Amino acid sequence: MKKIKTLAAAFGALSMAVLGTAAHAQNYPDRPVTMIVPWAPGGAADIIARLVAEPMGKLLGQPVVIENRPGAGGTVGSAVVAKADPDGYTILMGNVASEAIAPAFYADTIPYKVLEDFAPVTQLIQQPSVLLVSKDSKFDNVKDLMAFAKENPGELYATPGVGNSPYLTFELIKDNYGVEMENVPYDSGAEVNNALNAGDVQIAINNLPEAIKAIQAGIAKPLAVTAAERNPLLPDVPTFVESGGEKIVAISWQGIFAPAGTPDAIVQKLYEATAAALKDENVVQRNKELGSVPVGSTPEEFKAFVASEIENWAYMVKLAGASAPK
Template identity: 40%
Template sequence: MTKLRATRRALLALAAALPAPALAQAFPDRPIRFVIPWPPGGTNDIVGRLVSDGMAARLGQPIVIENRGGAGGALGAEVVAKATPDGYTMLLGGSGSLTINQLVRRRLPYDPATAFAPIGMIGSGANVIVVHPSVRATNLRELQAIARTASPPLNYASPGVGSTGHAAGALITQVLGVEMEHVPYRGTGPAMNDVVAGRIQVFTNALAPMQPQIAAGNVRPLAIAGTRRNAAIPDLPTTGEAGFPDIQAATWYALLATGGTPPDRVARLHAALGATIADPEIRRKLEDGGIDVEPSESPAAFAAFVRGDHERWAPVVRRAGVSIE
């Protein structure tokens, strides 16, 4: 026993002698839980898995993905908001689950102002506006004309109430001055299935899950809702080129930890994220999926971006009159 106590004292003395940075490197020393608040198969899932693989290699610990879809991302966000604030639980946040959801839901099971510790941005992708081939529109002007006379009204899908696709659809109806019926789904995959089947006429979403269906001719792209064309689909005009510059809708992706997570652990995760998306192969895969890689300079810079995004979408949601009790 005497030798055991002596060994423990020696180890404690060694730990005490180590500088603080050396101690900080002990994080993480076990697997990290990564909550994606959407079902498998959509862009969130694709982006999340790419980034988690890269971060796991750089952190030296497995990152275990948990798809927790529902309530426009609020169910998954709640899991992270209520986790122990130790850096071992992360959220793949985005414009829908963080910005739009907070604007349309009057009650959330967490306080958005304090529930999360921003880590950093991954990137964003302007949404693509597509129609089923049965809609005889090849551009937004033609869609506007068809929608004005359609009876019953055209419908548009979204990955869920409170998603970016929901807000983007509302924005399109406002700018075009038309009526369309919103049909919410539980994720991008189910929505895309019904668009391809012809049960839905219009869909606005990130490019990645659209690409195979566009290539197969199952849906027709009309425009990309950004300020510049996308390298993955260079012939598709922007909404500005189509005559509707006010239709701007990008889906962004980012990482957050539980509110109250120690700043040194947030900084460690931010550094691992930055190194991951700077990796040429990972960056190429993200860009091939229509994502513009946009690393945050710091967690604070990302927090400022989120505040600005909230201010931009608030009037759109208010004019659309969208709210959920």
């Protein structure tokens, strides 16, 4: 009899917990939601976060408040969310650097496991990197540029840093075309543009938003984008696949994550609000201006995508022999 009472009490406690979780999910959110951006204000992730936060808040019925927590390639802010209560009130604006590249690049120090410590909600947008040459360059296509690089080992090229998506993508380019080139890393995409303008380098790879600035200013010419399809902002610029680089598809992306253990019903609410926010008139227009391709994948689709991205970027980190400074 005592055993039966004990089992009944345990079942009752479990039932109450389940009912409590269901009620919490049904009433969610009843206070503001904090979106952690693991990068400094003004960067690509911050811009996208602030762009979707307002329409998300209207749809959720509570404001979505942006909190910047930069540091260590996005891992500082990501760790905050990984350790947060799984109640839907602390979410992450993750991206390719912090959730796909970091597991390999920061392998010895990363304080979270992406596929175990997060509940993926949705991929918001994606953007390619762009291969650029200086405005006076004689090269108008990838084939001729790579043929020249193969005959002239050690040619310089610029990247906006080390260990990020443009840097690693160029490692893939070199491997695909069998060329030996020397990287000149700069601290930002803006500095890459300045180097092209000053004639310090003739070749560069840059994130799309910075590349667009260089192209529109007449500083550089685009030769190819690294996405599987042409970008709407550069419809006349071919992909690497079209240019003979069959293996070169590497994109930058942003997406929403919640802490692992967040109830499915809350993840679903966040997904629905975010997917709807992507259709907001202001968000659509701004994404067009930035060259951001909206995605809005389901949580299941996003989880599978993130898993494949971790694998893909780990290969490129290994190819580059890259790792974070000790």
